[in-house]
Amino acid sequence: MIKVLFSARPAAWDEYEAPLRRAFDAAGLDCDLSRDHAPQDTRYIVFAPNGPVKDFTPYVNTRLVMGLWAGVETVVGNTTLTQPLARMVDDGLTRGMIEYVVGHVMRHHLGMDAHLAGQDGVWRDTVYPPLAKDRPITVLGLGALGAACGQALAALGFPVTGWSRSQKQIDGLTCLSGDDGLTTALSGAQGVVLLLPQTPATDSILNARSLALLEPGAFIVNPGRGPLIDDAALLAALGSGQVGAATLDVFRKEPLAADDPYWSHPRVTVTPHIASTTRPDTAAQVIAENIRRGEAGLPFLHLVDRKAGY
Template identity: 45%
Template sequence: MTVAIYLPAESKTEDWCRMMGDLMPDWTFHSMRNVPDPEAVTYCVVWRPQTGDMKAFPNLKAIVSIGAGIDHVLDDEELPDVPIIRTVGTDLTQRMKEYVALHVLRHHRAMPALQASQARGEWKPIVVPPAPQRRVGVMGLGNLGAEAARLLSVIGFDVVGWSRSPKEIEGVRTFSGSAGFGEFLDGTEILVNLLPLTEATRGILNADTFNRLKRGAAVINAARGPHMVDEDLLEALASGQIAAATLDVFHVEPLPSDHPFWSHPQITVTPHVASLIDAPTGSRIIARNLRTFEETGTVADLADARRGY
């Protein structure tokens, strides 16, 4: 089997080709920009491919997304009609759980305000309620969201969750669909977004959503940048409706150096590292999925392009 790999940085693409080749010596791996015979390619492994890249391969069997989301694949307006395989695994889930727990606890224990006091040389204790008296809402209850919600519940938070379709998670009160969205938001003090990016969820972090939260709430976005309406967040911060935000994803990445998020005192910016997939881990997961798909025609991590995830 021949596989074409694409990442925006050619040096990273070559690294992935070498690692995949070591794991699957009976397969052939090429950078998508240096494929000698397009007709030989049966799989593409990609992160943020360019429109029209994959239509060059007439015998394509499947596309592998280097990540849990497939929105970057679906952005290709000339995408071949083949199955799309997501890349998920316990390592990636663990990393997201760590990130969410870290920043929920930071906001819960008022760490941004304490750090600001330190910078001013002020001794200013802040008393916060115990975790069971703090409601945390998790939007998106797939693999990553469900595990993050479970962990927050174990820590002791009053956890609520919202998803497109009904879900049951031990220790978490769940809501679903448009009918349950408002009730999910009401009283939520820390909102965590882990939704897939679809046309239905694009721009969901907007003024209407912020205004339903408890005044002074915090927002954590570790899903996709286009979920956020940037101007609405800035206005909500200015009004005090939102007290603080942690943002890991953005409309344009890397975040432009002149973007107001960088210097905003109430915003923590992280460079899309919440569940960053490293090449050794990702290669092992993808190698397993490629072999399974080649042998059986399917894998557990097959995405549904119609739903967008």
């Protein structure tokens, strides 16, 4: 029997136990799922950083640690974690992110806030958007989520430029990489979507210099990671009008402090890190597939590159 340890916050057990058991059965896996397996008996760990396992040293027979989250920045630097680490990539997470990004991009593109806030009897017929084809959008980060969101926006008619650390080729997108590529990707962009991982190289990638490259009045949507943005630079750009609006789902410190200026800024929308979350039913299928592959001697899916940090 394959012993699978579930290490996440206690409430997550109630959400994941039944979907995981169903997924194991569907995959023909004889798994013993528990929160209490002895380390030496544990073959696989289903893991979230808010769970009880912090020291992986005793898990000498563990073949794979499978994260429940897309981001791994809080665990990838754990020096006791010598086992292979897989991050969560699943259809539910991707679909949720597409819906969030498309919804907020369309909100800013259409200028909906001007009409929603202006229900005061004034006929604002001068507030209307260009066509999507005339609104260039840049997506920073072309992993599974960034690529999917970029293609969804391109399908609506937006010209989408994507940027990533390494060169990619994705249907429907203009793909750039490197420092020069970043400058080109941001120059004249009217909207920017941030879906990069959090690494030392991406910290404050949106700063005073890069924000100045945008078309004046551009909007920012950040469902990626809070440290991607230099907060002081963004607030200054909002104050000058260089940035017209921002939807922010992630922050350097969460929950966002009650007195943080983002809360009260008239052109900032704060959402509480809910852009997309892992769905137990779809995530369980990914976990079961990786266990199946491990037992069959096949390569694992979605392994983290420790040197790259994601």
